[in-house]
Amino acid sequence: MQRNSTGYTIGFAAVVCLVASLFVSGLAVALKDLQDANAAADKQKKVLIVAGLLDEKAKPSNEEVEALFVENITPRIVDMSTGEYADDAVDLASYDQRDAAKDPAMSFAVAENKAKVKAMPNHAVIYEIKDDAGTLEQVILPIHGPGLWSTLYGFIALEPDGNTVKGITFYEHAETPGLGGEVDNVRWKSGWEGKKVFDGSGNVALRVVKGKAAADSPHDVDGLSGATLTANGVTYTVDFWMGEHAFGPFITKNLRG
Numbered sequence: 294m295q296r297n298s299t300g301y302t303i304g305f306a307a308v309v310c311l312v313a314s315l316f317v318s319g320l321a322v323a324l325k326d327l328q329d330a331n332a333a334a335d336k337q338k339k340v341l342i343v344a345g346l347l348d349e350k351a352k353p354s355n356e357e358v359e360a361l362f363v364e365n366i367t368p369r370i371v372d373m374s375t376g377e378y379a380d381d382a383v384d385l386a387s388y389d390q391r392d393a394a395k396d397p398a399m400s401f402a403v404a405e406n407k408a409k410v411k412a413m414p415n416h417a418v419i420y421e422i423k424d425d426a427g428t429l430e431q432v433i434l435p436i437h438g439p440g441l442w443s444t445l446y447g448f449i450a451l452e453p454d455g456n457t458v459k460g461i462t463f464y465e466h467a468e469t470p471g472l473g474g475e476v477d478n479v480r481w482k483s484g485w486e487g488k489k490v491f492d493g494s495g496n497v498a499l500r501v502v503k504g505k506a507a508a509d510s511p512h513d514v515d516g517l518s519g520a521t522l523t524a525n526g527v528t529y530t531v532d533f534w535m536g537e538h539a540f541g542p543f544i545t546k547n548l549r550g
């Protein structure tokens with residue numbers, strides 16, 4: 294075939310495309326394990342940060358994160374239809390709560406809510422921190438809900454009273470940096486510490502207000518300037534996950550009961 298023929302040009306282009314696509318897909322397969330390991334370490338890191346056991350700016354290796362996690366944190370399983378512990382219900386090593394929520398056999402539908410959560414996994418993974426004597430110090434609960442552009446995935450850490458917030462963090466979202474992305478701002482997050490989730494009647498009262506929260510308010514957190522839509526999403530998220538259709542029964546039975 295002549296090198297300057299149309300057939301040669303098309304054939305050459307096809308071979309280059311094939312080689313390039315084989316290279317890219319081969320690389321994606323080869324790096325999948327590494328990506329999964331990094332994602333798992335990142336999630337553990339966020340649990341450690343929300344628990345106050347790791348500085349936000351620290352850059353530990355995956356091995357250091359894993360060691361700190363194993364030493365301090367105990368994952369537990371909660372049956373979300375009863376709020377009871379159900380540690381043997383699933384295999385923690387392979388269980389993925391987000392996948393479970395998408396599987397009708399492993400989840401149940403929830404009533405319409407502002408957090409836009411449609412299905413609840415039958416089992417949720419929570420994290421406990423105990424002191425050396427075995428006394429519970431913190432419980433860390435997974436939460437997720439809507440921002441303006443994305444779903445925010447995070448954790449809220451509660452003190453053993455099941456009411457006082459120890460911290461909040463979001464480990465995955467796609468809000469605008471400098472606007473909704475300020476949910477990652479260390480100073481804003483520090484405003485959550487010590488706030489109370491429930492009012493005197495047991496209703497969820499914790500919320501992000503527009504503007505500055507009153508200094509003496511036990512439930513109000515400062516707003517996110519120019520990002521009220523993301524901030525409202527955080528309020529809806531907290532309201533849903535602390536409420537009766539999510540972790541409310543677990544908190545009542547195991548922490549506040």
Ligand SMILES: Cc1cc2nc3c(=O)[nH]c(=O)nc-3n(C[C@H](O)[C@H](O)[C@H](O)COP(=O)(O)O)c2cc1C
Binds near residue numbers: 441468473474522523
């Ligand atoms: C490019 C662009 C990105 C934006 N990103 C966000 C965002 O991530 N979160 C958010 O709440 N608002 C975002 N906004 C602003 C919203 O449209 C809206 O104006 C704002 O949430 C209202 O908040 P405010 O009442 O505090 O000003 C963005 C606006 C623009 C133009």
